[in-house]
Amino acid sequence: MNKAATTAKTAPKVGPDVIKEPSMLKQKAMIDANFKLLATANEEGRKVSSTFVPGNLNELQMCFDLNCNFPEINALQNGMRKKSGRLIMEAERNGQSEDVCTYVKSDLGMIMQGNIGPTGDKLPDPDVLLLSYTGCFTFMKWFELVREKYDCETIMLHVPYQADGKITQNMRDYVVKQLKEEVIPTLERVSGVKFDIDRLRQYMVESAKAEDDLVWILQSAKNTPSPIDAFFGGVYYIGPIFTAFRGTEAATEYYRTLRGEIEQRLANGQGPVTPEGNFGKERFRLVVEGTPNYTNFREFWKMFYDEGAVVVASTYTKVGGVYDFGFRHDPDNPIESLADYCLGCYTNLSLPARIRMLTSYMEDYQADGLLVNSVKSCNSFSAGQLLMLREIEKRTGKPGAFIETDLVDPRYFSAANVKNRLESYFQMLEQKNATQAA
Amino acid sequence: MPLQETQQETLKETVENIVDRCQALFDDLDFTVVKEWKAANPGGKAIGFLPIYVPREIIHAAGMLPVGILGGGDQLEVIHGDAYYQSYICRIPRSTIELGLTGRLDSLDGMLFPSICDVIRNLSGMWQLLFKDKYVKYFDVPQTYRDDIAGTFYIHELQTLREDLAELAGREITDDDLRRSIAVYNENRATIEELYRLRAGLPWQAPTSELYLLLRAGMVLPVEEHTQLLRDYMVATSVEERPRRDNCRVVVNGVFCEQPPLGLIKSLEMAGCYVVDDDFLLVTRWLLDDVPTDGDPLDNLSKAFLHHSAATSAKYEPDKANKGRFLIDQVRNSGAEGVIFAAPSFCDPALLDRPMLQDALSRDDIPYTAFKYAENTGQLQAIREQAGTFADSIKLWSA
Ligand code: SF4
Numbered sequence: 001m002n003k004a005a006t007t008a009k010t011a012p013k014v015g016p017d018v019i020k021e022p023s024m025l026k027q028k029a030m031i032d033a034n035f036k037l038l039a040t041a042n043e044e045g046r047k048v049s050s051t052f053v054p055g056n057l058n059e060l061q062m063c064f065d066l067n068c069n070f071p072e073i074n075a076l077q078n079g080m081r082k083k084s085g086r087l088i089m090e091a092e093r094n095g096q097s098e099d100v101c102t103y104v105k106s107d108l109g110m111i112m113q114g115n116i117g118p119t120g121d122k123l124p125d126p127d128v129l130l131l132s133y134t135g136c137f138t139f140m141k142w143f144e145l146v147r148e149k150y151d152c153e154t155i156m157l158h159v160p161y162q163a164d165g166k167i168t169q170n171m172r173d174y175v176v177k178q179l180k181e182e183v184i185p186t187l188e189r190v191s192g193v194k195f196d197i198d199r200l201r202q203y204m205v206e207s208a209k210a211e212d213d214l215v216w217i218l219q220s221a222k223n224t225p226s227p228i229d230a231f232f233g234g235v236y237y238i239g240p241i242f243t244a245f246r247g248t249e250a251a252t253e254y255y256r257t258l259r260g261e262i263e264q265r266l267a268n269g270q271g272p273v274t275p276e277g278n279f280g281k282e283r284f285r286l287v288v289e290g291t292p293n294y295t296n297f298r299e300f301w302k303m304f305y306d307e308g309a310v311v312v313a314s315t316y317t318k319v320g321g322v323y324d325f326g327f328r329h330d331p332d333n334p335i336e337s338l339a340d341y342c343l344g345c346y347t348n349l350s351l352p353a354r355i356r357m358l359t360s361y362m363e364d365y366q367a368d369g370l371l372v373n374s375v376k377s378c379n380s381f382s383a384g385q386l387l388m389l390r391e392i393e394k395r396t397g398k399p400g401a402f403i404e405t406d407l408v409d410p411r412y413f414s415a416a417n418v419k420n421r422l423e424s425y426f427q428m429l430e431q432k433n434a435t436q437a438a
Numbered sequence: 439m440p441l442q443e444t445q446q447e448t449l450k451e452t453v454e455n456i457v458d459r460c461q462a463l464f465d466d467l468d469f470t471v472v473k474e475w476k477a478a479n480p481g482g483k484a485i486g487f488l489p490i491y492v493p494r495e496i497i498h499a500a501g502m503l504p505v506g507i508l509g510g511g512d513q514l515e516v517i518h519g520d521a522y523y524q525s526y527i528c529r530i531p532r533s534t535i536e537l538g539l540t541g542r543l544d545s546l547d548g549m550l551f552p553s554i555c556d557v558i559r560n561l562s563g564m565w566q567l568l569f570k571d572k573y574v575k576y577f578d579v580p581q582t583y584r585d586d587i588a589g590t591f592y593i594h595e596l597q598t599l600r601e602d603l604a605e606l607a608g609r610e611i612t613d614d615d616l617r618r619s620i621a622v623y624n625e626n627r628a629t630i631e632e633l634y635r636l637r638a639g640l641p642w643q644a645p646t647s648e649l650y651l652l653l654r655a656g657m658v659l660p661v662e663e664h665t666q667l668l669r670d671y672m673v674a675t676s677v678e679e680r681p682r683r684d685n686c687r688v689v690v691n692g693v694f695c696e697q698p699p700l701g702l703i704k705s706l707e708m709a710g711c712y713v714v715d716d717d718f719l720l721v722t723r724w725l726l727d728d729v730p731t732d733g734d735p736l737d738n739l740s741k742a743f744l745h746h747s748a749a750t751s752a753k754y755e756p757d758k759a760n761k762g763r764f765l766i767d768q769v770r771n772s773g774a775e776g777v778i779f780a781a782p783s784f785c786d787p788a789l790l791d792r793p794m795l796q797d798a799l800s801r802d803d804i805p806y807t808a809f810k811y812a813e814n815t816g817q818l819q820a821i822r823e824q825a826g827t828f829a830d831s832i833k834l835w836s837a
Pocket residue numbers: 101102103104135136137138139347377378379380381407
């Protein structure tokens with residue numbers, strides 16, 4: 001990849017504003033409200049936790065009336081608003097290596113520049129850093145670094161890796177014990193709120209409802225044409241459930257609304273909604289492994305919908321929880337199900353398990369091919385993806401393609417390179433489809 | 439008592455011989471010595487492990503040979519391995535794959551992938567796919583430290599490893615087997631500490647390039663033989679007058695996984711730095727005290743891990759106030775005057791840790807310098823110059 005290449009300044013303007021459906025407006029209002037809550041939390045005496053998306057314990061945190069700040073979300077939102085580039089450079093000027101994860105640097109750069117969040121609201125000083133250590137080693141360093149800047153408690157919830165493709169009782173017991181004996185008592189102390197397991201159960205009832213709808217929504221892409229884009233659109237669909245809203249009635253309502261919209265699209269035989277309106281004719285069905293690029297998100301998406309390529313399944317929509325193989329938050333076993341949730345997040349799965357998952361997506365969603373978007377930032381996702389690609393091609397007989405970008409560092413998004421690569425891939429798929437049809 | 443000239447001659451030979459032997463072991467990317475061990479121990483199994491820590495005691499107790507796999511260095515031409523990794527991932531996994539795909543690791547019956555970072559973690563899955571007939575285990579270690587929580591988890595993991603290896607060995611691994619192996623490794627660690635003390639006191643008598651090769655020999659030799667080799671070296675070098683330079687004294691930090699080329703280590707000394715402590719091959723120094731040889735051996739290994747083990751980037755530091763303390767203690771205890779941060783390119787654990795460690799050093803007025811390397815870095819001029827400038831500045835400050 002040409003590291004010097006940048007399109008941040010020269011990116012073409014891509015069409016009119018995003019067409020907004022009711023679910024989108026609802027989500028926007030939810031997210032904006034959370035940023036507002038965070039902005040006033042310190043002065044109004046509400047306690048704040050910072051935590052990561054994978055393995056987040058949102059239901060549990062709500063039991064302690066904590067407002068939740070998600071540094072990854074701030075980073076991606078800053079990426080989408082084209083602010084992350086300068087934040088990353090700020091962190092690098094202050095001693096962070098150019099080699100390391102840019103999510104971390106975007107967050108550190110933002111803190112260094114006064115901790116003004118993506119919406120322009122000030123982000124609060126956290127009262128607790130809840131280090132849910134799931135699926136990524138960098139998380140540990142990230143919060144060790146953030147901890148240097150604040151005088152607050154840090155809780156380490158260590159979630160073992162599912163190296164052999166299964167959750168053992170030993171892993172589950174370890175996480176459960178940490179939750180009961182470390183996490184909950186510390187959250188009680190920080191918040192001054194006594195833990196009430198029935199409150200947790202109630203939130204989990206809501207979680208499970210939203211999870212059912214989310215799964216239905218993601219699986220609607222098994223239809224042809226697919227009514228959703230499960231990667232670019234999927235990023236929006238996972239927003240509430242992966243963050244501060246899982247377990248709330250607002251999230252349940254959001255997913256109900258969204259499901260209704262998609263049911264309607266399905267009944268109408270429509271494809272996904274894109275930033276420029278309805279998707280045209282569905283020409284290629286793809287499964288995508290890896291993360292999006294956020295600095296050039298719409299430009300990137302356009303490269304797909306302009307060619308009639310729809311993403312029917314993606315692994316990114318599983319980073320904050322894998323629900324499509326049956327897991328649900330379980331009000332009857334709340335702590336155990338929190339443990340299983342943390343253990344089951346996508347990047348906590350072994351490479352062979354990830355390959356099995358992608359292979360099943362290729363088949364179940366009748367995909368034409370697999371696209372890997374490998375990001376420089378994320379060793380957790382990226383290390384091993386080339387072998388995954390080869391293995392899945394071998395198992396499915398379908399062609400794959402590999403592109404390289406980054407999550408939030410605009411220096412690593414080369415639009416021309418990505419576009420060239422995608423165009424030749426789509427040509428290849430077209431020829432293959434034509435040969436099969438003949 | 440002064441030795442006779444002829445005796446000195448013999449002992450000088452011995453230092454050379456020892457170092458030459460270690461160099462030959464280091465250079466041999468075919469692991470011939472492992473094959474020889476297997477030939478001499480019919481039915482014996484060899485188990486590879488990657489940095490930074492596995493409890494070798496359990497492998498040893500199974501009658502097996504633990505073999506440290508540390509990448510391909512600067513001599514291995516990586517042809518296949520590059521096809522498995524993007525350019526922005528460090529080099530050790532690709533050269534390790536290369537070693538595997540070219541049959542150089544065929545003598546190994548299994549591989550352990552310790553919990554150090556996402557790259558090695560994912561490599562464990564790649565190994566499962568690429569080498570289906572071998573035993574492969576990701577060895578998870580706790581990042582929390584309470585005996586009743588993390589200890590219980592860890593003992594269970596140790597027990598699983600014990601059962602797996604027993605099955606592979608075709609025999610039970612008894613508590614007494616484990617206790618004996620713990621004693622053998624205690625001895626090895628104590629001897630290594632002695633060598634480190636010798637180097638810290640008289641760094642010209644035990645140059646780091648030699649110490650490093652001695653440690654590397656311990657990655658492929660049976661532990662008993664390695665302990666003897668270390669002792670022989672210390673005897674031999676203590677009677678030899680070796681040229682003393684006016685070097686400054688430094689601790690090297692960050693080299694715990696992908697290895698720096700040997701030339702880089704030599705360059706530091708040539709540039710005017712005596713390395714008096716480091717984080718090379720941490721598996722050899724991970725446990726800081728003797729592990730008790732009575733009582734429950736797995737419990738003892740667990741407690742040693744949880745409460746008496748080295749601090750490194752791959753390990754969570756629960757107490758903010760202690761961040762960097764281990765490194766500062768290394769500096770103080772070895773009488774170092776500064777720290778050289780040498781980290782592999784693209785190494786998230788080392789590179790993200792570095793600013794925090796640098797801040798801790800700054801608070802204690804300990805000077806440092808920092809650079810990156812890869813195991814196959816060929817051009818060392820820039821690093822040599824940087825280390826030389828650092829050495830000069832330390833001398834200037836302390837003058
Ligand atoms: S390495 Fe990947 S999973 Fe970890 S913080 Fe960075 S982007 Fe997130």
